[in-house]
Amino acid sequence: MIGKKVSLKPVSVLFAGILMFFGLLSLTxxxxxxxxxxxxxxxxxxxxHGLGIVESAPYSSLEEWQAMVDRMQDxxxxxxxxxxxxxxxxxxxxxx
Ligand code: HEC
Numbered sequence: 001m002i003g004k005k006v007s008l009k010p011v012s013v014l015f016a017g018i019l020m021f022f023g024l025l026s027l028t029x030x031x032x033x034x035x036x037x038x039x040x041x042x043x044x045x046x047x048x049h050g051l052g053i054v055e056s057a058p059y060s061s062l063e064e065w066q067a068m069v070d071r072m073q074d075x076x077x078x079x080x081x082x083x084x085x086x087x088x089x090x091x092x093x094x095x096x
Pocket of ligand 1: 044046073078087
């Protein structure tokens with residue numbers, strides 16, 4: 001019976017290790033400098049108006065998207081230049 005107790009120990013250590021590994025993984029995911037551009041777009045661009053206005057926008061090149069996103073950014077600076085660039089690239093790729 002004692003043998004059973006002892007053999008359980010490595011398993012729980014392994015389990016704790018796995019938990020810590022995933023804890024660290026999620027920490028690095030949160031601290032990442034490259035957040036998902038889709039989430040950025042949905043989060044930042046729905047603050048003042050619906051996303052339908054973006055989906056029906058006529059822009060077709062990265063320059064045009066970037067100019068428009070920069071203009072939106074100037075309204076309240078609620079997202080950084082890096083985020084503006086990521087959003088413009090995302091829109092150029094996904095809104096055709
Ligand atoms: C601070 C509020 C605010 C935020 C944040 C904002 N918008 Fe706007 N947006 C406006 C207002 C106000 C208008 C209408 C007046 C205008 O066109 O400037 C508008 C108009 C638009 C239009 C239609 C006019 C045009 O220029 O084509 C598009 C497309 C658009 N927004 C996209 C976006 C995108 C993409 C984002 C996120 C990067 C965003 N908006 C974030 C306030 C905002």
